[in-house]
Each structure stands twice: as structure tokens, then as C-alpha cells.
Amino acid sequence: MDTTPAVRLDGVSKQFADSYAVRDVTLDIAAGQFFSLLGPSGCGKTTSLRMIGGFADPTEGAVLLGGEDVTALPPNKRNVNTVFQSYALFDHLSLTDNVAFGLKRKRVPKAEIKQRVGDMLDLVQLGGLAKRKPATLSGGQRQRVALARALVNRPAVLLLDEPLAALDLKLRRQMQVELKQIQREVGITFIFVTHDQDEALTMSDRVAVMNAGHVEQCGTPEDVYEHPASRFVAAFMGTSNLMTGTYRGGEIVLEQGLSLPVGRRDGVAEGSAVSVSIRPEKIWLSDFEPGMSVMRGVIRETVYSGPTTTYLIELAPGVTLSALEQNTARSRMEDRWSGGESVELGWKPEHCLVLS
Template structure:
């Protein structure tokens, strides 16, 4: 089972709409700190092989610190994003993901480091000189213009011939399934339709990279999930590199080819959705990506020994010395309440809470004083209410040791 701000612009930001970057005297230099982005070799600033395609985006040790503060919005980040990749920057509010996106687009100048697009250093260039477009959360549509004129806005300012504008606008509205509404005004549309218009307006200029700053955040849950699928389908069809900012873990897991989890201005882990979800490299990533049980203890001979309670079998762990303080991480859906297989670890506990969630039920099970784990079970296992565990009942839980992670 799988579970896992800057103010919007006053008008649409197209590839040819000038938006001055932040002045250099708003920032101060800082001491350099090396960041290792884990998860995949492309995430680090390795030398570019001769003759190999350039990354669509390379952030080379970029950092941002605002004047009169000692807090960095972004620490030294080195990151490569491949051509045609759907790449997500994921993290809680204030982690630096939007600042990183804005430095890529030219809306904010880095304090240090370089921004390269297809191998070209664009660090000092304003947004209108970079082959990127940005879709903001607000969409920033012109309500007095038709959908077709909204989409054509950047093309007209670029002096594209009228016949080509009509063709490209028509093709793009058809792509986002709004061709029949070309003459309508944005005020007559639903939130999902307005989001698609903003996407069409950004894509019609054929940018090398499309930056998306939480464009689905204002939509309701059902519509947001549908738009996640549609947006990924559109990205595959047009083949443009998408860099997507979100704080929603499910959104990043659903849409991304790769993602970077950010925390306090740094990249904690970078990799495929499966890598990051199944094999988190830190307690922060394990807890932020969906739900994970983090149980503190001491590692001894293939077990995590609780301070007060049982020893939890996890199997031998190379590189984890006996006696070291660790956290055992295991996802709720990886824990079993019945039907144990040979070789599974098993311990006893007491059910403290049962939470019915429609297709699943979550049990909170106390293993020792102050140590409670969450267990997620499909309701096909115990479909009737009377078959489910109740508070106070003694239960056995089990897991495959290979599904556990032992984290510092």
C-alpha cells in the first residue's frame, strides 16, 4: 500500500515580460558550506562529461542570504535537472524551495553560486532574458481578455506573426482541453480551468523550462488530484522540463520523475519518489514523506532495544556499531496484524486507538510506556466492524526486517 511565499505577480510573467531581478545590494556574501545532495549522482555537482547533453537546469552552489539577517533562505545547493524531467522541490513552509525556484527564474539573485540553463550561465540575467516561464499559484490571468487572448499575450508582445499566433494558441487550448471555450473570459471558468489556461499561456511560448510555484494549492482535494494526473500527462506530451514546487508529499510522489526534499535551506535527500519514500536517509525525510513510525532506542546485535520495553528485531546493519543511539523507522502499511510469514519480527502490544478511514483502518498500538506505533490495515482484511481490534486489546504485530530502516 502506498501512503505516503512570495507575493504573486500583478500580471502574467511571460518569457518576454520584463521583471527586474533583486538588486545585488540587497544581499551580503556569506561563508561557503558544502552540501551533499543524496539519492542520485545527477543531484550533485559532478563535472559535466564532454559531449554529453547539458542539464536543463544546473544550480551550482547557489545560496541566498538577505541583508541584515543571519538566516539563510537557501544554503549552498548544487543540483542538476535533466532535459524533459518532471522535478519537484518539496518541503515545509520556509524551507527555501520557492526561493530556489525564483533564483532559477531570475526573480531573485543568488548571494553566491551560479544558475545555468542548458549549459549557459544566466545568473545575472533578468527573467525576460531567460528561456523560462513561470506559473504562479494565483494564475494571474487578465480577466478582461478572452482565453485565447490570455494565451496569446506573450506571443503578441514578441511580435509573432498573427497566423502563427492563431495556430499555436488553438493547438495549446486543445492540448489543455479548452479549445471550445477560447472566446470565454476567465471569470466564467472553474478553478481547474483557470489553472489550465495559465499553463497554456506559459507553454505556448515554448520555454526551455517551466517553473510551477504551487499551482494546484488553491484547488479542492478532488480537483487537485485530477489536475495532478492531467498536468503530468501534458508534461509528457510537450516534453518540456518542469520544476514544480509543492509542500504536498502525495503531489510530489504522484507527479515527479525525481524530487528533492528540502529542510532549512538545504536538500536533505534527492532521488526518485520510490527511493525517497522507501529509503529515506534521515529522520526528517522519513517523517515528512507520508507517515513513518520513528522509535528511538539503542542498536545491539540486529535489534533496536527500547529504553523501557522490548527489543525490536531489525536484522544486521552494516555500518551501525553496537551501542549506538538510533531511530527505527518503519511505515504503518509495512506492519502486519495477522497472517505472519516465516522470518518476520513479532512483538506484543496493546491497542490504544482505532481510527476508521473508509478503505483503511489505523490502529495506534503501544509497545512500551511512551512508545506507540501506527499500523495501517486495509479494510478488506477485517471488513466488518465487529472484527476490528478495539482499545485495550492485546495484539501481536509483525514486520519484515528488510522493511525497517535504522537511522542515526
């Protein structure tokens, strides 16, 4: 079985003047994966994508595609295609001609072009609109055309630079599911750039969380969400209750003086300064189990969001935690807590994450 990565970034850096957009990034991306580069604006994710595509040259390091060093090759010599946020469609051409554009430039036989374009438009559910012009389509349909145009060339790797950013929330969520289904069907390696953690969690096989030009953590969506490697990852991946304190004898003594029991943490030295993270959905407000850490607080705010209700609970002056509960079929409005009420809250020790 060939285990050669579809893409390898080997110690890649990109310097602009006296600052680095990307610094010493090493990543292996397996063939057939849906891989996301995730992070805030300016973290280096788009620059990394551009170096893979050949649109930017690394200052240091190497880019390998299928084991071949392509660092010095221009974009048209690399077996990759890119879908940009703007889609870059030709408005004067039909969908068929938009998708066929690259094949015609490669002088692919007409019969093969017709077959491949028809198959690709069917794949993205636009077969019945082949004669339409892009200007007559919705945002989601235009995104599908751009995807079909890139995939019809059968690249080994497809690069996607925030292609869903211009869509409204409902359509974006729909397209997330469709994009993942298409990727599984064609089996091509997708590298997806996004600043939206929900997008990355929904679609990815693996995620690299980037910050200030380097990779903070790389792993499965579950790994980076449930076991963040740093305070930055814990804060960026969804919502987290983050606090700072000192580790002493199985407890975190917060700066405000409150102690949170967390149990022994291997590798955390006694007396060391740490951050602690507890996800809101990991906090229980009733039906506690043996061994849970249970404390008392006061409800300061209740936020109803349809499927869920979030409670802001003050444990002590300056220490407020967010707790999230699902609004299930058994939930009743009158059972929700109100501001000013005293409540108990608890969590399992393994859900209180200590971060150096």
C-alpha cells in the same frame, strides 16, 4: 546522446541579512523530467525556484540552463516561464487573448499565434471556451489557462510555484494527473514547488526534499519514501513510526527499554544512538511469514477512513505504533480489532529502517 542537465544549481546560496534561505544547494535536473522541490514552509524551495527563474539573485554559486551560465541574466532573457499560485490572468481578456499575450509581445505572426493558441487550448481541454473570460471559469479551468499561457511560448523549462494550492482536494488530485499527462505530451522540463508530499509522489520523476535551506535527499519518489536518508525525510514523506534508541547487536534498544529486532545494519556502529522508522502499511497484524519480527501489543485506538483502517497499538508504556490495513472486499466490520484487545504485530526486517 546529450546528457547536459536542463537546469543545474551549482553551490547556490541565498542570504537575507544574517540568515540563509538557501545554503550551498547543488542539483542537476535532466531535460524532460518532472522534478519537484518539496519541503515545509520556509525550507528554501520557492527561493530556489525564483533563482532559476531570475527573480532572485544568488548570493553565491551559479545557475545554468542547458549548460549556459545565466546567473547574471534577467528573467526575460532566460528560456523559462513561470506558473504562479495566483495564476495572474487578465480578467478583461478572453482565454485566447490571455494565452496569446506573450506571443503578441514577441511579434509572432498572426497566423502562427492563432495556430499555437488553438493547439494549446485544445491540449488543456479548453478549446470550446476560447471566447470566455477568466472570471467565468472554475478554479481548475483558470489553472489550465495559466498553464497554456506559459507553455505556448515553448520554454525549455516551466517553473510551477504551488499552482494547485488554491484548489479543493478532489480537483487538486484530478489536476495532478492532468498536469503529469500534459508534461509527458509536451516533453518540457517541469520544476514544481510543493509542500504536499502526496503531490510530489504522484507527479514527479525525481524529488528533492528540502529542509532549512538545504537538500536532505534527492531521488525518485520511491527512493525517498522507501529509503529515507534522514529522520526528517522519514517524518516528512508520509506517515512513519519514528523511535529513538541505541543500536546493540542487531537490535534497537529504545529509550523506554523495549528492544526491536532489526538485524545487522552496515555502517551503524555498536552502541550508537539512532532513529528507527517503520511505515504503518509495512506492519502486519496476521498471517506472519518466517523471519518476521513479531511482537505483542494492545489496541488503543481504531480509526476508520473508508479505504483503510488505522490501529494505534501500544507495545509498552510510551511506545505506540500506528498500523494501517486496507479495507478490501473480503474485509468485514466484525473482523476489525477494537480498543483494549491484545494483538500480535510483525514486520520484515528490511522494513525497519535505521537512521543515523
